[in-house]
Amino acid sequence: MKKEKLEYFRQLLLKEKKRIIEKIEKLKKGDIYVDKDETKDVVDAAADEIDKAFIMRIRDREMKLLNKIEESLKKIDNGTYGICEECGCEIEEKRLEARPVATLCISCKEEQEELEKKNKH
Numbered sequence: 038m039k040k041e042k043l044e045y046f047r048q049l050l051l052k053e054k055k056r057i058i059e060k061i062e063k064l065k066k067g068d069i070y071v072d073k074d075e076t077k078d079v080v081d082a083a084a085d086e087i088d089k090a091f092i093m094r095i096r097d098r099e100m101k102l103l104n105k106i107e108e109s110l111k112k113i114d115n116g117t118y119g120i121c122e123e124c125g126c127e128i129e130e131k132r133l134e135a136r137p138v139a140t141l142c143i144s145c146k147e148e149q150e151e152l153e154k155k156n157k158h
């Protein structure tokens with residue numbers, strides 16, 4: 038990947054990191070900070086019934102994402118960013134634009150999802 042492109046993704050990741058850290062801070066302070074988009078993925082929690090468990094779940098998810106961002110930033114530094122961890126090919130830039138923390142190319146990702154589906158049954 039070109040240097041300029043890498044720098045572009047680094048900025049994207051840093052911006053995302055900052056957003057997540059601020060959010061986690063707010064959650065820690067107990068400010069209920071949940072936007073409508075997030076209440077949508079929770080099946081039966083009405084907006085006014087947001088409980089601690091729900092906040093914890095969001096925090097957990099944000100922490101995981103934060104780890105992924107850290108890993109991606111490390112990869113930019115050591116020159117392995119944008120390379121699929123499974124097959125070693127380059128991950129499509131469009132995919133990285135949509136999901137800068139992606140570590141698998143589309144075909145490997147699809148394969149993984151297939152496997153996960155099978156394992157659930």
Ligand SMILES: [Zn+2]
Nearest residue numbers: 121124142145
């Ligand atoms: Zn791959």
